[in-house]
Amino acid sequence: MISYRVTSILIGLVIFLLIVRLVRQGRLQERHSILWFIMAIVIVVLAVFPPILNKMARFFGISYAPNLLLLMGLGILLVQNLYLFLHTSRHEANIRELTQQVALINRLVEELSEREGKVNPSEKRSPP
Numbered sequence: 001m002i003s004y005r006v007t008s009i010l011i012g013l014v015i016f017l018l019i020v021r022l023v024r025q026g027r028l029q030e031r032h033s034i035l036w037f038i039m040a041i042v043i044v045v046l047a048v049f050p051p052i053l054n055k056m057a058r059f060f061g062i063s064y065a066p067n068l069l070l071l072m073g074l075g076i077l078l079v080q081n082l083y084l085f086l087h088t089s090r091h092e093a094n095i096r097e098l099t100q101q102v103a104l105i106n107r108l109v110e111e112l113s114e115r116e117g118k119v120n121p122s123e124k125r126s127p128p
Helices: 004-024 030-048 050-060 065-116
Strands: none
Touching: 004 030, 004 065, 030 050, 030 065, 050 065
16 A cells, blocks of 8 residues: 555655646646645655654644645645636626727727718628
8 A cells, every 4th residue: 555655745746747747838827837836845845754744733633644735735726716716807807898998999980980981881890
């Protein structure tokens, strides 16, 4: 049976290598990869030096130290999920505002074109 130390080291290294690969391919921005790198390094360090993990587990009242790794991972993922929701919400608001501005600009262009007689009202383009 493989110990939690070996499993944790492997998981940390796989996460680290996967994040490096995603950043190199341009599929993950550097600013979003920092938290993942930190998480991978912390997992490896805590797996290599179990007394640190044991002391931290005792401090938080957790009797089985590997459960602390799971709790820490869950906490990091929850924080990252919150960050992504905030990021998405901000972008949705920006997209909504930009869409409204484009609609207003299109309306103004149509009105100006009609005033100048360049476009007949029957030849109006439908909005995309």
